[in-house]
Amino acid sequence: xxxxxxxxxxxxxxATGTFASTSGGSGIHTASENGNGGLLNPEQSARFLxxxxxxxxxxxxxxxxxxxxxxxxxxxxxxxxxxxxxxxEGSDTATNSAVTFSKISLTTKKLRLDWELSTESLExxxxxxxxxxxxxxxxxxxxxxxxxxxxxxxxxALTGDALYKAFNGVVKKAKTYGHVVDAGGANIxxxxxxxALKALPRKYKQRRTDLRFLAGSNLIQDYLYATSQxxxxxxxxxxASGIIRGEVAPVSGPAGxxxxxxxxxxIVEVPLLPETQDGDYSGETGSHGDVxxxxxxxxxxxxxxxxxxxxxxxxxKDSIEYTMYTRVGVQIEQADAWVVVKNVxxxx
Numbered sequence: 001x002x003x004x005x006x007x008x009x010x011x012x013x014x015a016t017g018t019f020a021s022t023s024g025g026s027g028i029h030t031a032s033e034n035g036n037g038g039l040l041n042p043e044q045s046a047r048f049l050x051x052x053x054x055x056x057x058x059x060x061x062x063x064x065x066x067x068x069x070x071x072x073x074x075x076x077x078x079x080x081x082x083x084x085x086x087x088x089e090g091s092d093t094a095t096n097s098a099v100t101f102s103k104i105s106l107t108t109k110k111l112r113l114d115w116e117l118s119t120e121s122l123e124x125x126x127x128x129x130x131x132x133x134x135x136x137x138x139x140x141x142x143x144x145x146x147x148x149x150x151x152x153x154x155x156x157a158l159t160g161d162a163l164y165k166a167f168n169g170v171v172k173k174a175k176t177y178g179h180v181v182d183a184g185g186a187n188i189x190x191x192x193x194x195x196a197l198k199a200l201p202r203k204y205k206q207r208r209t210d211l212r213f214l215a216g217s218n219l220i221q222d223y224l225y226a227t228s229q230x231x232x233x234x235x236x237x238x239x240a241s242g243i244i245r246g247e248v249a250p251v252s253g254p255a256g257x258x259x260x261x262x263x264x265x266x267i268v269e270v271p272l273l274p275e276t277q278d279g280d281y282s283g284e285t286g287s288h289g290d291v292x293x294x295x296x297x298x299x300x301x302x303x304x305x306x307x308x309x310x311x312x313x314x315x316x317k318d319s320i321e322y323t324m325y326t327r328v329g330v331q332i333e334q335a336d337a338w339v340v341v342k343n344v345x346x347x348x
Contacts, residue, residue, distance in 0.1 A: 048307050051137060052144035057270050058151060058170070059144060061212070062299035063333075065106065070304060070327055073103045076334070106302040108327035109166040111150075113143050118319040136322075143324070149272050151301060151330045169330060170299055171274065171340075174292060178338035184281050185345050188215075188223045188291065193262035196293040196339045204337045207295065211265050214292040216273040222347045223267070224260060268296075279343045287346045293339040302329040 049066070053059030065072065117132060125131045146163070154169030168176075179199045183192055193213060197205075204211075215223075260267055275289035304327035312321045332338060 048140055049303060051140045052147065054144070055141050056144050056148040057268070057272075058148050058299060059301065061268065061296035062301050063297040064301045064303060067106070067108065067302050067304050067327075071105065071107045072302065073105055074300060074331070074333060076102045076104060104300075104331055104333060106300060106329050106331045107167075108302050108304050108329035110325060110327050111147065111163070111166065113139060113146075113324040114322065115139055116319050116321045118317075120318075122320075132320075139324075143326075145272075147328050151299075151328070152270070152272050153274055154330070167329060170332065171290065173330075173332050173335070174294075174338045174340045175290075175342065177332065177335035178294075178340055179336075181339065181341045182281065183341050183344045185279055185284060185286075185288070185343055187226070187347060188219050188344050189226060190262060192291055192341050192344055193265075193293075196291060196341050197263060197265075199339045200293060201336060204295075208265070210295050211293060212296050213262055213265055213267040214270050214273065214294070215267055216275040216289045216346075217269055217271045218275050218346045219289045219291065219344060220260070220267060220269050223262075225347075227260070265293075275346050279345070281343055284343070286348060288343050289346050291341040291344055293341075294337055298333050298337055300331045300333050302331070303327070 046066075053064070065074075115135065117135065122128070122131055127134055150163055150166055150169060152169050152171055154164050154167050155172045156165050156168055158164050179201075181195045181199050183195070186192065196213070200211075273289065273292075276287045277289065278284060279286075279288045306326075308325040310323045312323075313319075314321060
């Protein structure tokens, strides 16, 4: 996103149509009247979205669909596990194989981000007027983090923060429609990863190199700690192959990096996966997290293409208010290709 992004909005060069009245304002205004802004043009919108998801994990590994409407449908074709049949000479008794067509619906919800800058803050800081664009970039990053949070942890049945009730996120959908394995309060060991692989239907294991484990930061740290205590507990085949081929990224990498491998499958750190859940087994104590196994592009994130940013100067407050709107949704394309190991205890 360039430094000219908000300056273009302030100048009214990207505004389209008229803007709804704002409480406390003087009604409907155009950009040329008081510096309000409207829809970003396609290039600015793309830059804004790219900046929003630049610092996220799921946004980089999932499949993102930039939607032109609020709802779209994704086509799926299912052919089953086995279609070949024995051919008998001179016989036409075989039946045709069935091909199943289905659709999944991806619906977005409207989300909003508000911020305000006083005239003094723009006049007295070292950056001067450039502070306006600097803060816009920072807030675009924060918006991306907040959107990733609801994409992962959204649950319409929750109470409290209304943002999480916007739609059901990846964790809720995976536990509802995917394959669920109960760790029963066990700490994270290779047995957890083994149980996930055993629960995955065999037809998806032909693409083993595309699979990824997803886990929270503390569970990954517990796994690293457990496998580095002494030589009896390490996974020599993983460590040796990584060192020889140079495939293992440094542990000091950013969020989303590949830390260790489990049975040859990378484990991706997703810091916003919940790790303070109560267990749902008898006699549960402490905090728990989940370990997920799937193909990263099995997550489909829908972002409505148009990003709307309104800029409004309040004379009585001597400040500029900004309001950004976008629409976001998430769907799991193939729930049968998703395994969740729940009730994995996080070491205290």
